[in-house]
Amino acid sequence: MSKADDIFVDMCTDILENGTTTEGQKVRPHWEDGTPAYTIKRFGVCNRYDLREEFPAITLRRTALKSCMDEVLWIYQRKSNNVHDLHSHIWDEWADETGSIGKAYGYQVGKVSHYADGDYDQMDRVLKDLRENPYSRRIMTNLYTFSDLSEMHLYPCAYNAIYNVTQEPGESRPTLNMLLVQRSQDVLAANNWNVCQYAILLMMVAQVSNMNAGELVHMIADAHIYDRHVPIIRELISRPRHTAPKVSLNPEVTDFYQFTTDDLIVEDYECGPQVKNIPIAI
Ligand SMILES: Nc1nc(=O)c2c([nH]1)NC[C@@H]1CN(c3ccc(C(=O)N[C@@H](CCC(=O)O)C(=O)O)cc3)CN21
Numbered sequence: 001m002s003k004a005d006d007i008f009v010d011m012c013t014d015i016l017e018n019g020t021t022t023e024g025q026k027v028r029p030h031w032e033d034g035t036p037a038y039t040i041k042r043f044g045v046c047n048r049y050d051l052r053e054e055f056p057a058i059t060l061r062r063t064a065l066k067s068c069m070d071e072v073l074w075i076y077q078r079k080s081n082n083v084h085d086l087h088s089h090i091w092d093e094w095a096d097e098t099g100s101i102g103k104a105y106g107y108q109v110g111k112v113s114h115y116a117d118g119d120y121d122q123m124d125r126v127l128k129d130l131r132e133n134p135y136s137r138r139i140m141t142n143l144y145t146f147s148d149l150s151e152m153h154l155y156p157c158a159y160n161a162i163y164n165v166t167q168e169p170g171e172s173r174p175t176l177n178m179l180l181v182q183r184s185q186d187v188l189a190a191n192n193w194n195v196c197q198y199a200i201l202l203m204m205v206a207q208v209s210n211m212n213a214g215e216l217v218h219m220i221a222d223a224h225i226y227d228r229h230v231p232i233i234r235e236l237i238s239r240p241r242h243t244a245p246k247v248s249l250n251p252e253v254t255d256f257y258q259f260t261t262d263d264l265i266v267e268d269y270e271c272g273p274q275v276k277n278i279p280i281a282i
């Protein structure tokens with residue numbers, strides 16, 4: 001059975017049983033028809049996934065792994081903030097007439113900063129540190145730039161990825177772990193989507209750094225289920241659970257900037273039927 005299913009079902013049950021509602025409060029998001037989008041929310045959720053055991057895709061319904069990877073490449077590899085560089089349409093509502101989502105996501109990854117040993121953007125600095133100083137405790141990307149928030153069309157949700165290397169006894173290669181900090185999580189639309197994205201990112205970075213991918217720790221401040229998603233979630237978490245799919249990367253890729261979605265190999269992904277037309281709060 002996929003452990004990611006167990007974690008997802010436990011988290012949803014906890015939110016539904018012990019969460020608090022925002023109904024009647026002043027909330028920013030709304031539905032397409034203008035109705036406020038209220039949530040049931042739980043503060044401070046922490047989920048741990050061990051990629052050495054299995055890939056953390058849920059099987060209750062299919063997570064679109066190639067689309068997940070495409071979005072993560074859009075942000076961390078293409079470093080783009082324009083939806084025309086993305087193959088899905090999930091960001092269209094937040095784009096302006098030029099396709100830009102403002103100074104968000106990929107824009108922040110591509111921003112160059114000055115260091116004592118040269119000028120690097122956020123991703124290049126991570127890759128360099130993992131090569132040259134892997135046991136540093138300073139390896140991270142952070143998309144939450146206060147001075148640019150006013151020019152972002154949506155504030156970053158999963159914004160801080162901290163990379164941490166351990167040398168496990170008996171292992172020939174070091175293990176690369178990641179702690180992902182997320183301030184806000186739409187559990188139905190994007191929880192497993194975000195988890196699989198950062199799992200794939202961790203696998204890509206580990207591979208080009210000659211390391212094994214280890215744990216992904218996902219810390220969520222506000223984990224919420226939108227009001228219109230509650231019946232969908234109830235049905236979803238009552239479904240049968242299957243074995244996790246086998247997910248790997250083309251082992252020949254050694255340069256982070258050479259990965260494409262064709263390099264993601266997904267095998268034996270048995271899962272429940274897709275939930276069609278999930279409404280997304282804007
Ligand atoms: N309310 C809200 N929830 C989000 O998850 C979210 C936002 N807003 N705003 C920005 C991005 C866009 N995100 C989205 C938007 C739509 C889907 C979605 O419709 N997913 C479909 C499958 C899409 C596909 O197959 O490519 C799904 O079934 O989950 C997922 C993430 C995540 N983010």
Ligand SMILES: O=c1ccn([C@H]2C[C@H](O)[C@@H](COP(=O)(O)O)O2)c(=O)[nH]1
Pocket residue numbers: 028029154155157158184185186187190191194
């Ligand atoms: O990667 C993402 C991007 C967005 N979300 C969700 C979380 C919230 O439901 C909305 C953002 O609204 P805020 O009012 O800015 O919190 O988008 C996500 O879960 N994952």
